[in-house]
Amino acid sequence: MRACRRLALLLLVSLCAVLPALAQGSISNLPRKETLIVENPEGTIKNAGWFNIWAINAGGQSTGLHQLAMDTFWYIDPQRGVDGVWDNSLASEKPIYNADFTEMTVKLRKGIFWSDGVEFTADDVVYTIQTHMKTNGLRWSAPVQVNVADISAADPSTVVFKLKKPNSRFHALFTVRWNAMWMMPKHVFEKAGDPLKFAFDPPVTLGAYTLNSYDPNGKWFIWQKREDWKRTTVARFGEPGPKYVAYIDAGPPDKRVIAQLNHELDIIHDTSPEGMFTIAKQAKTSHGWFKGFPYAHPDPTLPAIVFNAQSDLFKSRDIRWALALLIDIKAVSMASYRGAATISAIGVPPTGSAPEYYHVPLESWLQAFEIDTGKQKLKPYDPTVGKQIADMLRPSMGDQIPTAADDIAKSFGRGWWKPNPKAAQELLERAGFTKQGDRWLMPDGKPFAIKLMVEGEGRPVMTRAGSMIAQQWRQFGIDATTVVAQGSMADRRAAGDFEAMITWSVETWGGHPDLSFFLDSWHSQFVAQPGKPQPPRNWQRWSHPELDKIIEQIRGTAFDDPKGLELGREYVKLVVREMPTIPLMSYNVFTVMDETYWTGYPSAETAPYTDPVPNWGNTKYMMVRLKPRS
């Protein structure tokens, strides 16, 4: 036994001596100082060797494939853009429509080459469109087949789309907001046979990077700067900084934090608020979109309580408004994002250019806005809620909390609805509801019960928001509970199998005020019958004649026409009056950037040139701003 003990001790000592020798960098054969390591939120890609992005969900997208390897006509930046919000990428100018929007002409940029040395021309565009016209089941087959009657190349740098019917927003199909329809290399695909079965490995790229290597098990993908990067579209803004970019599956939030603290992960795509606070405390070289609290980037996405308008429960505007007046958004902000939320009372996310175009100009209208409960008229809007959240956080977060009104509005949002249980009671009573003891009863005498669907562990922040809201409704006497949908969220949302849920049906361009990106889908022509699947994004299945008129007017208005902005504001006023959804806050993404190896990341204060959230196609512009730390 003594020999055994000695052996065990020897093993332990040897282990302690050997383990440090096993420590190694996270990447082999590449200089770390020339490599940017980025989290890919898609995680492990089960079909790693598949780079044909035109086949639906056959492989990964944000593995660097659509950020660094793809290109298309235009990009709209969710923030201010490297050189303005709109960028003509493969196109040399904006789309040119005829008078009735049945024809769109695209002038192409000259001198752009594929990574194998073949020049990009109108033939590639024509091939891409025609392939989608004749092949069912490609990612963009359906929108192309619905819209395009014919395409032709007037010359090697001009293509003309003839549309089946007027569409003033047809260019949106080729305008990147996260992604868009990417161009195919004709000379590769025409030899490949069935485009649905072609893996496109290695990919021939239009972007400034080409594939270096990838893990067959889908854990990482490494891209390498093209030697001829000057023949790509981003070259107008300079040379991309990183020679190599690795997109990796960084694992659960705790591991992402550890990896960044060890300087083995330069950009965390998203982590929990708690993870962000840990990094902020422990890492001097890391920062978020905001250098201090609330750190996160507000995405142009608007989480809201989405009522199913086809449920009898929520057909009355009074009920929807009553439920809004029972919410204390400060508590929801604390429960969901630990205070790091950017609230919005109106149906536009408070990010990008929206505050300038919508929130600020409509502030006085909101302050004057009245609702009539039948027993009183009241002004429900409290313009100081954002400031109240900042004041509430200041004792614990100190100097990180801004004091200037504009900075507070950017970080925490502006106003929201003041909790008003008395007004809520009056609205419910007018709708025929009665209170018996501590419980509210519906007009038919049954208890007023609401099942609020939340996504669960897949989206913990929104789940916590839902739990807080259900609790607030319960305190008022409504039998509100949360239902966790987990993986069935997409199915149940499309099927209308919910009463109310926390999700978003509003997504905007971010940098551009046009709202058709989501609003066109809210037209009553697209509202599905109960039980039938609802197409994105009008998950609430709500329609209104006034809204139809607004949408139809937008359809007849050019994309940059200032009239579109006026119509957008009309939409905002209508949904404030009708409250088909209760907007809560922007979807804040805790993207964390480590400056140990790279500088020049986007930030709200000094460099708002693009959205830092690295799974966006728009982050190709980040590469030209990143410089190695000297």
Next chain:
Amino acid sequence: MTGFPLYLATRLGQFALVVFIGINIAFIVTHATPINPVEQSIAAATQFGSTSPEAIALMRQSLKELYGLEGGIGAQYIAFWRRVAVGDFGPSLSAFPTPVSTLIGRALPWTVGLLVISILLTWTLGNLLGGLAGYFRDSRSLRLAGIIAMGFHPIPYYIVALILLIVFGYLWPVLPISGGYMMNMPRELSWAFLGSLATHSILPILSLVLVGLGGWFMGMRSLVSNVVTEDYVTYAELGGVARSRILASYVMRNALMPQVTGLAMSLGAIFNGAIITEQVFGYPGIGSLLVSAVHAGDYSLVLGITTVSILSVSVAVLLIDLLYPLLDPRVRAR
């Protein structure tokens, strides 16, 4: 038919029945899930980009045709069994058109490698220490080993894994905490690659061994405690047989039979994967593949993995049933 042929035929019949019922249950469960692969694909394809509602209906129809989901459940059931009969699970619906067998083939070696090593290590160490602790009941160091092994046993696996991550990934960052090998390292038969494989597997294996050790330890110690009271052990001791020989030939060997059954069952179950291990340590394998297939509503992939799992567990049980008469004369006599 009598004797071993009857025994063999009965066991083979049971095996076929278990496999058939298991695969049918897997088919029913996967098709009863509320997650529809077409809706999942549409949601993934449209959740960020520009979407035309008119196009969605067309996309839905195209995907149904592409995924072969147009027929009724009966037609799908028959098609499924036709494919299974020739070892083909069809294309994955969440990585279309890549065959399910390709995806399983890519992930399985990692799971098998990780779990075979950790199960054998755990089994050997647990039984050895448990056997020694049961025989040398007065040894303080073995008591300490027992306390450690049993101390880790009830701790939830995720907590142990997380502690290892924090200790060896952050506080004393000497071991890789993610992946199966170092990023960008060529997958070739070289010392560098093998070394990278080994270092990346230390933490996943250690976590599995720490949590699994206690079960084998306790089982073996109890078995040995019973065996040492048997008359033949007492006679051997009285006869002056060396203690090491008594332990190895008289005690451990007799106590080992139930543990061998347990080992076979554990090895059979490796095809289920080690979901939490793979998730926590970012280790490639079939567990993560199964989770992602479930989330995506990928019936084909889920069915492929569960079928492999059902077959492997059933084969393991069958082998044990067939080998038992050879190992244990009491079973042979029956």
